Amino acid sequence: MELKITQIGNSLGIILPKEVLGQLKVGKGDSLHIVEAADGVLLTPYDPTVKEQLDIGLEFMKEYRTTFKVLSE
Secondary structure: OOOOOEEEOOEEEOOOOHHHHHHHOOOOOOOOEEEEEOOEEEEEOOOHHHHHHHHHHHHHHHHOHHHHHHHHO
């Protein structure tokens, strides 16, 4: 799929087709994030910093799993 860059007010932008918005499960007012990828960029509705925070939290929970088990009893 090819998209053209167009003038939008004083800025430049692209118009995403309805099908792409459906695939991303986003609509008017939602945010998208651009993430650097090996072969270019990735457009995603998911905030990559949240994934990093979740990974840190999961590692913390794994490290202290016995402590959490004792606390839950």
